[in-house]
Amino acid sequence: MNLLVVGGGGREHAIIKKLKENPTVETIYALPGNGGIAQDAVCVPSIGAKDIAKIVDFATSHSVDFAVVAPDDPLALGCVDRLHEAGIPCFGPVARAARIESSKVFAKNLMRKYGIPTARYEVFGDPAKALAYLRETACFPIVVKADGLALGKGVLIPQNLQEAEAAVKSIMEDKAFGDSGNEIVIEEFLTGPEVSVLAFTDGTAIVPMVSSMDHKRAGDGDTGPNTGGMGTVAPNPCYTPEVAAKCMEKIFLPTLAAMRAEGCPFKGCLYFGLMLTPDGPRVIEYNCRFGDPETQVVLPLLKTDLLTVMLAVEGETLGELQVEWTGGSAACVVLASQGYPGGYETGKEITVPEDLPANVTVYHAGDKLPEDGKLVTGGGRVLGVTATGETLSAALEAAYAAAERVTFDGKYLRRDIGQRALRALEG
Numbered sequence: 001m002n003l004l005v006v007g008g009g010g011r012e013h014a015i016i017k018k019l020k021e022n023p024t025v026e027t028i029y030a031l032p033g034n035g036g037i038a039q040d041a042v043c044v045p046s047i048g049a050k051d052i053a054k055i056v057d058f059a060t061s062h063s064v065d066f067a068v069v070a071p072d073d074p075l076a077l078g079c080v081d082r083l084h085e086a087g088i089p090c091f092g093p094v095a096r097a098a099r100i101e102s103s104k105v106f107a108k109n110l111m112r113k114y115g116i117p118t119a120r121y122e123v124f125g126d127p128a129k130a131l132a133y134l135r136e137t138a139c140f141p142i143v144v145k146a147d148g149l150a151l152g153k154g155v156l157i158p159q160n161l162q163e164a165e166a167a168v169k170s171i172m173e174d175k176a177f178g179d180s181g182n183e184i185v186i187e188e189f190l191t192g193p194e195v196s197v198l199a200f201t202d203g204t205a206i207v208p209m210v211s212s213m214d215h216k217r218a219g220d221g222d223t224g225p226n227t228g229g230m231g232t233v234a235p236n237p238c239y240t241p242e243v244a245a246k247c248m249e250k251i252f253l254p255t256l257a258a259m260r261a262e263g264c265p266f267k268g269c270l271y272f273g274l275m276l277t278p279d280g281p282r283v284i285e286y287n288c289r290f291g292d293p294e295t296q297v298v299l300p301l302l303k304t305d306l307l308t309v310m311l312a313v314e315g316e317t318l319g320e321l322q323v324e325w326t327g328g329s330a331a332c333v334v335l336a337s338q339g340y341p342g343g344y345e346t347g348k349e350i351t352v353p354e355d356l357p358a359n360v361t362v363y364h365a366g367d368k369l370p371e372d373g374k375l376v377t378g379g380g381r382v383l384g385v386t387a388t389g390e391t392l393s394a395a396l397e398a399a400y401a402a403a404e405r406v407t408f409d410g411k412y413l414r415r416d417i418g419q420r421a422l423r424a425l426e427g
């Protein structure tokens with residue numbers, strides 16, 4: 001089979017490495033891919049993940065048998081719809097189903113209508129009304145979210161009225177996130193451990209993957225600005241079998257049923273961002289895709305062939321498939337460019353030792369391969385170093401040992417990935 005993967009980050013690299021394990025796979029095209037992905041797939045740097053028409057043209061002219069659309073933007077832009085129209089089977093939701101991520105207003109209203117537990121909220125399209133609500137009714141901290149996609153930056157948590165007014169102004173009036181801020185959700189601030197659960201679903205059947213924990217802040221001890229994610233561990237020790245059963249009953253199955261009832265069944269990977277509050281699990285957000293860097297710890301623990309699972313999702317036969325996991329744990333430490341998520345330099349030469357142990361994989365997120373063949377940095381998050389192990393501490397130790405040996409100028413990493421999870425295991 002010839003496969004096409006849309007995207008070019010660490011998540012896509014993890015998907016591609018896993019797809020390659022299937023012996024029927026001949027060629028994998030990555031659009032655009034990146035420097036490291038080029039070792040595993042045929043990259044097409046001239047076609048970006050949002051170039052929908054070019055992606056469809058490429059797929060039809062290169063006899064692509066199956067496409068995986070990984071990032072949020074092309075999903076929201078209807079990449080899967082257009083590929084389907086061209087007769088190409090895909091993994092990923094159609095645009096109407098991707099609204100579960102691309103519109104927070106849609107997601108919140110869905111949860112309210114179908115009784116899915118989430119933070120209490122109000123929606124505003126008029127900044128004056130939002131400001132009046134904040135002045136009269138609000139308790140702080142409070143959560144202000146831009147409706148649309150905002151590169152993971154559209155959530156603000158003001159601690160007082162002054163900060164809240166600034167948040168509304170920046171999103172709705174200064175349009176910090178463009179049209180994504182035409183409407184906002186203002187919601188109750190919840191507390192508790194956060195868990196990410198990615199799930200395969202064909203619209204009716206659902207197979208949750210191993211749970212995981214992200215580390216979103218740039219600095220140790222969860223300090224500093226929010227990033228795309230500085231590291232992950234799986235499974236997440238807070239996600240006990242009891243919590244999992246409750247989530248299945250109160251959140252996962254009701255969400256699938258709600259999407260079917262709205263006429264937009266969700267097919268693909270549905271990501272549940274959950275908070276385990278004292279009153280039970282609540283949905284913080286849905287994503288219509290694999291998480292990054294959650295995928296880099298979840299897929300290495302998947303025992304069943306990934307392409308088989310993806311074909312079952314597309315063919316709506318997931319319920320007939322037994323999906324198995326290896327057991328054990330995985331940890332991913334992100335190596336970023338100094339300065340990220342602010343400004344940083346690129347073009348620094350990267351060296352990855354060739355003798356890393358078999359339980360370690362380096363996923364390439366932001367690098368490029370210039371003409372001289374030397375791999376250089378090209379983004380904020382450059383690499384994700386994942387290790388698997390029988391225990392979380394073994395996985396962490398191996399990931400950090402390997403992360404030390406990978407070098408580039410300005411390499412920055414958090415030193416405490418997994419510490420919270422280890423404390424939860426002990427406690």
Ligand code: AMP
Nearest residue numbers: 119143152155187188189190191284285
């Ligand atoms: P998101 O971009 O939707 O993933 O949100 C970013 C982060 O904001 C989440 O991972 C949470 O830590 C936090 N957050 C979002 N909504 C809430 C909420 N209602 N209460 C507390 N924290 C929240």
Ligand code: GLY
Nearest residue numbers: 214229291292293
């Ligand atoms: N790591 C969070 C996300 O992919 O949205």
